Amino acid sequence: MELALLFALLPVAAFSGWWVARRQFASSDARENCANSEFSSDYFKGLNLLLNEQPDKAIDVFVNMLQVDNDTVETHLALGNLFRRQGEGERAIRIHQNLIARPTLSKKQRALALFELGQDYLRAGLLGRSESLFTELLEQGEYRAEALEKLLAIYTQERDWEKAIDVARRFEQVSGRHLNLSIAQFYCELADGFLAKAEYRPALKMCKRALAADKQCVRATLLKSKIERHGGDCKQAIKTLKHVEKQEVQYLPEIVEPLLECYHSLGKFEEAEQYLGYLSSEYGGITPLLGLAEILRHQGNEKEATDRIAASLRERPSVRGLDQLIELHLVNSQGVARDNLLILKELTRRLLEEKLPYRCGSCGFKAKTLRWHCPSCKEWASIRPIQGVIGE
Numbered sequence: 001m002e003l004a005l006l007f008a009l010l011p012v013a014a015f016s017g018w019w020v021a022r023r024q025f026a027s028s029d030a031r032e033n034c035a036n037s038e039f040s041s042d043y044f045k046g047l048n049l050l051l052n053e054q055p056d057k058a059i060d061v062f063v064n065m066l067q068v069d070n071d072t073v074e075t076h077l078a079l080g081n082l083f084r085r086q087g088e089g090e091r092a093i094r095i096h097q098n099l100i101a102r103p104t105l106s107k108k109q110r111a112l113a114l115f116e117l118g119q120d121y122l123r124a125g126l127l128g129r130s131e132s133l134f135t136e137l138l139e140q141g142e143y144r145a146e147a148l149e150k151l152l153a154i155y156t157q158e159r160d161w162e163k164a165i166d167v168a169r170r171f172e173q174v175s176g177r178h179l180n181l182s183i184a185q186f187y188c189e190l191a192d193g194f195l196a197k198a199e200y201r202p203a204l205k206m207c208k209r210a211l212a213a214d215k216q217c218v219r220a221t222l223l224k225s226k227i228e229r230h231g232g233d234c235k236q237a238i239k240t241l242k243h244v245e246k247q248e249v250q251y252l253p254e255i256v257e258p259l260l261e262c263y264h265s266l267g268k269f270e271e272a273e274q275y276l277g278y279l280s281s282e283y284g285g286i287t288p289l290l291g292l293a294e295i296l297r298h299q300g301n302e303k304e305a306t307d308r309i310a311a312s313l314r315e316r317p318s319v320r321g322l323d324q325l326i327e328l329h330l331v332n333s334q335g336v337a338r339d340n341l342l343i344l345k346e347l348t349r350r351l352l353e354e355k356l357p358y359r360c361g362s363c364g365f366k367a368k369t370l371r372w373h374c375p376s377c378k379e380w381a382s383i384r385p386i387q388g389v390i391g392e
């Protein structure tokens, strides 16, 4: 790959070298011939190194062949970027560093070379170096929106959410683009951190800031209800959880388990039956129905639980529904019928064990649990419960 790339680039170098030489020695034919022959020897030297699979030495020859001046800066930048895109980070860094070391660059050219080198470092995982270059550009007032965007990527990788919020806000001002959905997620990350340390008051404050940034943020609502449950206020937690219905119905399966916990601790089974029944008939999905079946079973009403699941399965096949239905039938079955049911139960158990019930809407990444930052495409809040036989 790299060999092919360099072969492709050498004619560009050949042209540039020849052109530079021609401009410098245009007054004398004899000297032009001399320059061409010097260039030719460099060209063949580089080619020879390539053929001997010594690409690093070939780059040295190549870089020396191209004089850095106003005419060849673009060629150097293009070559450096090509290397970076090919995953040849070290080579891209060498070329961009070589460029920056030249005192003849204009302010604009130097800023562009710094920006490119910053991207090389970022790609190579050298976050500290990358951060200082993009900060330098910001101080110079060059490539401000681009530098802020890159700094945002760095702070996200470093999980430095306070700095991420700061640069995201500055990016919004400079670019006129909105990042409120991401900012809400950064506040949720901070809330999560406080929650892990059982610091409920600051955690709640962060949830409120998340909702102020994006009132549709389901994650902030779920976190807020969790904090309220920790504080023993199940009544408020139920109210908060019900708010998800107004935010994004695709996340409704996520509220069923915490709702059940709250209803159980308050002993409000009738209210639970009513609300879960409503969710199930209004939005479908197997999770609210299974929650309802659990409440019915808890009240000793197994017949109704079985009937409701069976009726739902006739309309919408679901492995989780079938698994629960078998479970309910197992209670009252004996002998061969019970043995057969156990075989079926083992089958559904295995199917459910293997399934990945969450999927990223942007890149298709599948996950076992709900994650708010896609590890594959780095999108925020793009992973949702999947629909269909194996999912909802």
Ligand SMILES: [Zn+2]
Pocket: 360, 361, 362, 363, 364, 365, 374, 375, 376, 377, 378, 379, 382
């Ligand atoms: Zn994704």
